[in-house]
Amino acid sequence: MTVKEDLADLLQDAWDRARGDGELSVPFGEPPALELPRKKGHGDLASTLALVLAPLERKPPRKVAEILLAHLADRGRILDRAEVAGPGFLNFFIQSDYWREALRDLLRQGEAYGAGRIGEGKRVLLEFVSANPTGPLHVGHARGAALGDALANLLAAAGYAVDREYYINDAGKQVETLARSVYARYRELMGDTVPFPEEGYRGEYIQTIAREILEREGPRYREVAEETWYPSFLEQSLTTILGWIRSDLEAFAVRFDRWVSERSLFRDGKVAATLSDLKARGQTYLRDGAIHFASTAFGDDKDRVVVKENGEHTYFASDIAYHREKFARGYDLMVDLWGADHGGYLTRVQAAMQALDCSVDRLRIVILQMVTVLREGKPAAMSKREGEYILLREVLEEVGKDAARFMFLTRRADSHLEFDLEVAKRQSSENPVYYVQYAHARICSLFHQAAERGIALLSVEAISLDRLTEPEEIALLKHLAFFPPLVEESARALEPHRLTGYLLDLAAAFHGCYFQHRVITDDRDLTLARLALAQGVGIVLRKALGILGVSAPERM
RNA sequence: GCGCCUGUAGCUCAACGGGACAGAGCAGCAGCCUUCUAAGCUGCGGGCUAGGGGUUCGAGUCCUCUCAGGCGCGCCA
Structure with missing residues (x-):
């Protein structure tokens, strides 16, 4: 039971009693919400129940509050007092004792503290990053990776069974x-003058891949037909880049359970099956030689x-198949994390799911706004085609995993993020x-210190927590008690950034x-009580940092 | 032009499924280490929440309009 639950029960009970006495009459409604003033x-904690109830009861809000207060039956268990304001x-x-016992409970639970139940073991699929395998991950992907990984951890902490998936386009x-770009560079390396693909990728990494192929296989693809070099260049380029992506993600401590290849959807007939399903439902038609999906019927701007x-x-066709496949796998909830540049894509995917009778409310799409990188105070240009962008790798080297992740995770998903490299470094x-x-x-x-001084720690049950009386100590106890409800609420809202704010507080x-208060003193009981408090704080810090994927160092 | 997102202190951002007097960090100023880590602590100043209308007992939060910025508007992905 969390503080909020304990108090909500109390309030609900008072409400029921008031109705039993005929002083309030509205039969039901939302369970009473509690908030931190x-x-x-x-x-x-404060409740707005009376304010919400007043118009329905046709009574003044303060009067309703008085009635609820009069029916409160706490028997001195939780409350010190309650008042209408x-x-x-x-x-x-x-009561202070409530908070103290909450700490004892925390210490009993240890690292399990804060494990939420709202997930009820429901299965969630979180798809994130899913960057095209046409180049290394950049700072925008880094934001998605940090958020996705933290969100997955958060949902797991709230009691969901989470699968993390990367969709490979x-x-x-x-x-x-990509393959053509690499081939062109390959030929150039041998001194040949060949036209570079018009929309080709111009990043330096293309040369890197070409050089590797040249070193590995020599000039054997120099004068052969396209049918010969193309498959090989495609595979080798993809393998190389996916290797980079995997190792960058690993360095960023981002984990995936499954990598789903778009080509496999074609190979397994998933795309064809999806299209024939749509056709059978009369949702597609032929126009100008192309098959259209009638997405306007579901609110899209055009078919x-x-x-x-x-x-x-x-790409849309296989993506419909991919999402249909996810639904078919029976998840209770699917979360997609997309970059803002894919925001315009949302309506059509939802349209497709509706057309296929997949309940859209099981699919939640989080749009992540852009990252502006500042280098030397100026925005760094980001152009994938030109190969100008700040790589995840560079961020890791310059800023470090922990600082980068924390920085990404202090902002809400839908807020534009300014990432100042100089500030983060300097x-x-x-x-x-x-901090x-x-x-x-x-x-x-x-x-x-305590160990060095030979202080013997007591069992959780034996510690005199009533020695914690200072206002700063009580304040800390309260913070700790609010961690479990925070986990559940952040998970419900899909907002890991709430944890960073909590951690700073x-x-x-x-x-x-x-x-202000020395922990280790000659007063043995007080020392042990304060160590217990410190331990509680340590556990919660570790737990919350762990969800964010930030390390909790033992010394700095 | 249309759609989505954003606009909060000098700067970067919070504000928990509307709630009470909008908070942090940085930057600025003034203090605190013979004692458990000064990567720390204490204090000060700083706001018509872009602007106008509306809904509500109550709006930074919801609706609407205007302005400003970002993203998208391919038989690319």
Whole structure:
């Protein structure tokens, strides 16, 4: 039970009693919501139940609040006091002992603390990154990778069974262009003058791949027909780039359970099956030699081509098949993480799912806004074709995994992100992530100190937590107690960034407390109580940082 | 032109499925290390939440219009 649940039960009970006494009459409604007041004097938790109920009850909000208050039956278990305030808020002040026992509970649970139940073991598929295998991952992908990985961890922490998937767009014109670009560079390396593909990829990495092929296979593809070199160049280019992508993701501590290839969907007949399904449902038609999907029937701006005039499939066709396949796998929830440049694609995918009777509410698409990279105070140009972009690899080398991930994860998905490389490097010691990590390192240091001084730790049950009486200590206890509901709420909202805010608050509360109250003193019981508090903070820091994929160092 | 996203302190961003007096960090100023890590702590200043209308007991949050920025508007992916 979390604090919010405990109090919500109490309030629900009061509500039921008030109805039983005939003082309130509205039969049902939402379960009472509780929120953290922004201002200190407004209690530890507040409810707006009376405000919501008042118009339905045709009573003044304060009157409703009084009635609820009168029916509150806490028997001194949780509450210190409760009061009606402002227009009709119910403010709850919770006993210090409640918070202390919450810490004891935390310590009993250890690393399991904060494990949520809202997932109920439901299966979630999270698809993210899914960058085209036509070049190395850049900083935009890094944001998606950080968010996706953290989101997957978060959902898992909230009790979902999560699968992480990367969709490889290894079919179509882009990878064809990739192969041609590499071949052109291959010929150039041998001194041949060949035309470079018009829309070809001009990044330096193309030469790298060409050079590797030349070293590995020599000039054997110099004077052969396209049918001979093309398949080989395609495969080798894809393999090389996917290798880069995998190792970059690994270095960024981003994990995937499954890699789904677009070509495999064609190979396994999934695309054909999907198209015939759509056709059978009367959702496609032929126009100008191309097969269109009638997406306008589902709110799209125009109908979309799925099979081109030349008989090739569009990316959209295989993507419909991919999503249909995901639905068929029986997930309770599917989450797609897309870059803002794919935002215009949302309507048509939802349209396709509707057309196939896949319930769209099981699919949630998170659009991630762009990243602007600042180098030396100026925006760095990002153009994949020209090969100008800041790579994930570079970010890792310059900024580091922890700082980069934390920075990506302090912003909401739909907010544009400015990533200043100079600031991240130069001021690395002032980076918020170090502030949080430092709190963890300090706590570890405390336990080393305690061990050196031969302080014997007690079992959880034997610690005198009532020795924790300072306002800063109580404040810390409260922070810790709010972690479990935070996990559930962030997961529900698909917003891992709430955890970074929480971590900064928690670290600040800890640093403040640490500065003001010495942990290790001659007072044995007090020392043990404060160590227990520090341990609780350490556990939550580790847990939350772990969800974000940021390390919790023992010393700094 | 149309669609989606954004606009909050000098800068970068928060504000938890509308809630009470909008908060942090950085930058600026002034203090705190003989004692558990100063990558720390304490204090100060800083806002018509882009702007106008509306809904509501209550709006940074919802609706609408205007302005500004980003992304998209391919038989590319």
